[in-house]
Amino acid sequence: MLRLGSAQQIESPKMPDRQTDAPFRPFETHLDEAAALRILRDATAGADDGELFLERRRSEAIVLDDRRIKTASYDASEGFGLRAVRGEVAGYAHATEISEKAMLRAAETARLAVGDGGGVMAPSPKGTNVRLYTDADPMGDAVFAAKIDILKEIDAYARALDPRVIQVSATLSAGLQEVEILRPEGLRLSDIRPMARLNVSVVVEEQGKREQGGTGGGGRHGLAQLLEPAFWQAQLREALRIALVNLHAEPAPAGMMDVVLGPGWPGILLHEAIGHGLEGDFNRKKTSAFAGLMGQRIASKGVTVLDDGTIPNRRGSLSIDDEGTPSARNVLIEDGILVGYMQDRQNARLMGVAATGNGRRESFAHIPMPRMTNTYMLSGQDSPESIVASLKDGIYAVGFGGGQVDITNGKFVFSCTEAYRVKNGVIGAPVKGATLIGDGATALKHIRAIGNDMQMDPGIGSCGKAGQFVPVGVGQPTLLIGGLTVGGSAG
Numbered sequence: 001m002l003r004l005g006s007a008q009q010i011e012s013p014k015m016p017d018r019q020t021d022a023p024f025r026p027f028e029t030h031l032d033e034a035a036a037l038r039i040l041r042d043a044t045a046g047a048d049d050g051e052l053f054l055e056r057r058r059s060e061a062i063v064l065d066d067r068r069i070k071t072a073s074y075d076a077s078e079g080f081g082l083r084a085v086r087g088e089v090a091g092y093a094h095a096t097e098i099s100e101k102a103m104l105r106a107a108e109t110a111r112l113a114v115g116d117g118g119g120v121m122a123p124s125p126k127g128t129n130v131r132l133y134t135d136a137d138p139m140g141d142a143v144f145a146a147k148i149d150i151l152k153e154i155d156a157y158a159r160a161l162d163p164r165v166i167q168v169s170a171t172l173s174a175g176l177q178e179v180e181i182l183r184p185e186g187l188r189l190s191d192i193r194p195m196a197r198l199n200v201s202v203v204v205e206e207q208g209k210r211e212q213g214g215t216g217g218g219g220r221h222g223l224a225q226l227l228e229p230a231f232w233q234a235q236l237r238e239a240l241r242i243a244l245v246n247l248h249a250e251p252a253p254a255g256m257m258d259v260v261l262g263p264g265w266p267g268i269l270l271h272e273a274i275g276h277g278l279e280g281d282f283n284r285k286k287t288s289a290f291a292g293l294m295g296q297r298i299a300s301k302g303v304t305v306l307d308d309g310t311i312p313n314r315r316g317s318l319s320i321d322d323e324g325t326p327s328a329r330n331v332l333i334e335d336g337i338l339v340g341y342m343q344d345r346q347n348a349r350l351m352g353v354a355a356t357g358n359g360r361r362e363s364f365a366h367i368p369m370p371r372m373t374n375t376y377m378l379s380g381q382d383s384p385e386s387i388v389a390s391l392k393d394g395i396y397a398v399g400f401g402g403g404q405v406d407i408t409n410g411k412f413v414f415s416c417t418e419a420y421r422v423k424n425g426v427i428g429a430p431v432k433g434a435t436l437i438g439d440g441a442t443a444l445k446h447i448r449a450i451g452n453d454m455q456m457d458p459g460i461g462s463c464g465k466a467g468q469f470v471p472v473g474v475g476q477p478t479l480l481i482g483g484l485t486v487g488g489s490a491g
Contacts, residue, residue, distance in 0.1 A: 021137065024056040024078070024178035027188075030098040037186060039100070040082065043107035044184045046117015049085040049345055050110070051323065052182040054078075054098060055364040059175030059195075060139050064151040066167050072144075079364040084110040085346055086119050092367045122349050124187045128326040132312045132319050133220035135192035138174040141223040147172055150227050158202050158236045164247075165240065166210070167203035174223050181324045189324040195219075195315070195471065197460060198226040200235050204243045211249075213242030217458035219313045242399065242418055245430045252395070252419065252434035252488030258448075259436060259484045260391050260422065262398030263384070264455035267474030271375050271463070272405040273412040273440030274305065278332050278340075279358070279370040279465075280347035282407055289410040289441050290338060298338045299444035302380050305333040307342050309357055309373030315459040316374040316473035323359035323368050330356045332375075333444075344370045362468040372463060376475030380450025384478040387449045389425035395434060395486055396420045396427055410440035413487075435487035443481055451478030 027033040036052060044050035056078035063071045081094040082103065091113025093106035142150075151170050158168040177193040197218030203210055215238045218226065225231060261269065282288035290298060299305075309318045309327030318327045323345050332340050343351070344359030347370055360371035388396060399418030405411065416434040420427050456475035463472040 024180070026054045026098050026180055031100060031103070033182075035100050036103060036182060039103045039107050040182060041184050043082060043111050044084045044114070044121070046119050047084045047086050047114045047121065048119035048349060049122045050083050050184060052080060052082050052103075053322065053361070053364055054080045054180040054182070056178045057175065057363065058139065059173065061171060061173040062147055062151060063169070063171045064155060065169045067155055069148060069151070080106070081361075081364045081367070082106040082110050083367060084114050086114045086117070088350065089113045090346065090367060094365045121184060122345060124183050124185050125189070125320070125323065125325040125345070125355065127187070127189060128320060130310070130319055130326065132310060132317045132327070133194055134222065136194065136222060137176050138194045138196040138222040139176065142227060147227075150232070154200060154232055154236065157233060158200070158240065161236065161240055162204065162244070164204040164206050164244075165202050166205045169201045171197075171199045172223070172226070173197050179322070183324065187324070189320055191319050193318070194221060196221060196223045196226055198232060198235065199460060200232065200239050202236070202239045202243050204240070204247055206247055209247060211243050211246040213239045213244070213246065215239050215242065215458065216460045219315045219459040220317060221313045245418055246432055249430040249432035250421070251490040252416075252431035252486065253421065253490045254486060254488040256483055256485055258391055258394040258480065258482045259486065260388055260394065260396045261476070261479045261481065262396070263451060263453045263478050264475060265457040266397060266400055267376055267457060267476040268400050268403065268461065269412065269414055269436070270305065270377055270476055271372060271472070271474045272403055272414070273410055273438075273443060275307070275372050275375045276405065276407050276465070277410055277440060278342060279372070280341045280343040280351060281370050283341050284347050284351050287408050289408065289439070293338050296338055297336050298441065299333050299336040300447040301336045302450050303333055303336045303444060303447055304331065304378040305375070306331050306378065307358065307372055307375045311374055311473070314374050314456065314473045315461065315471045316372070318357070318373060321357045321359045321368075322361045323355070325355045325357045325359060327357040327373060330358070342370050342372060344368050360470050362470055366468050369466065369468070371465060371470055372472050374456065374473035374475070376454065376456060376473070377450070377477065377479075379452045379454040379477045382449045382451050384451045384453050387451055387478050387480050388422060388427060390449065390480065391422045392424060394422050395431070396422050397434065397436065405440070411438070412440060413437050431488065433489050437485040437487055443484065446482040447479055448482050449480035453477050
């Protein structure tokens with residue numbers, strides 16, 4: 001499940017303790033490395049895999065709503081997770097106290113998965129010197145008072161854009177995740193991961209009718225570029241444009257029809273309807289609609305889909321994943337042929353393939369699993385204009401909100417936040433209330449045209465799986481898909 005990134009909101013603002021600005025070095029401040037390694041080795045003796053994952057995370061969020069600072073939060077947490085894996089079973093224990101005593105208790109629990117042992121420890125991940133993002137703390141790019149002033153400027157600017165703006169909301173958030181991974185063979189890996197995001201939305205009213213529009217942007221970088229007037233003013237103009245489009249939208253039609261999807265953020269449909277079905281665990285367990293189809297044609301010719309965690313500064317990118325495997329540019333579908341799945345270490349070993357750098361977890365309190373990073377479709381040869389012009393009777397959808405998918409059959413339902421009626425190749429009135437209904441396996445084979453305009457989303461997505469949320473990116477070019485069901489209220 002993919003959703004727009006939303007800031008954690010905690011009442012009773014708490015300002016950061018600047019003592020936590022010192023680098024996270026748990027083997028200098030909390031643990032003796034030799035003792036930790038001994039405990040880890042005892043816990044994983046006879047196992048197939050395992051690691052000690054240590055993490056410190058600091059984050060802040062400020063929310064302005066209707067001219068007032070609604071919430072201001074600061075959160076700091078640290079802890080560890082210890083895992084021992086034997087076959088398909090994983091023992092996992094975690095604690096917020098980083099100490100030898102806590103590790104010993106965790107090792108006893110994790111060790112239960114190993115039983116009598118007999119496993120062969122999987123080879124360790126290869127290290128990397130690649131750094132895809134800065135390790136600077138994005139929260140230090142501006143003092144708290146300056147961030148408040150920017151949010152107030154955002155509110156004033158939005159209201160000055162159009163007298164129909166009656167409400168403005170903006171969320172400014174930033175955080176830094178510091179990770180250390182210790183492997184049983186003694187390998188130590190680390191990563192420092194920044195994140196920053198600005199979300200804005202406006203509500204407009206005309207003749208008693210109200211509509212909302214929102215957008216935003218961010219990535220693994222500092223707050224500085226998001227605080228530039230050129231950036232946030234552009235975001236507000238876009239949010240206003242979307243709101244005004246919907247203010248004059250007509251009820252969406254209903255029925256089976258061809259649909260053109262715009263570039264960029266509409267890739268959430270690709271992410272949900274196809275991406276989850278290409279994660280290794282669903283295919284190993286044969287619960288995915290794509291299970292057992294490796295090497296077969298599952299999409300129209302020209303369709304190439306990748307999951308790429310190596311794009312600098314992108315929200316879904318990782319120098320190493322949460323098991324220590326370097327991220328990679330993984331081809332999943334090549335010219336319509338299924339050629340790869342996304343793998344963590346456990347599923348890769350059980351399926352007899354290599355890990356792909358997709359082992360991810362929400363935090364030290366969660367076990368890793370195969371997850372997407374930045375998932376997108378490559379450009380084709382068609383111009384976006386020619387694709388729309390070829391649409392005889394259908395919908396042109398350029399913005400999406402929420403959606404849901406059934407992994408076992410790929411069936412999906414997505415709501416459009418910005419869409420237009422198209423007849424004889426001419427874009428007509430905007431429509432509201434449109435939902436797109438179909439299944440990923442069929443939709444892939446019904447792609448009739450692929451634009452030359454691939455774009456990534458602006459950097460605001462979070463993906464949910466098994467109760468864990470991680471930041472991700474999506475992208476695609478303009479696409480023409482035949483025969484989707486459009487749900488709407490018009491006859």
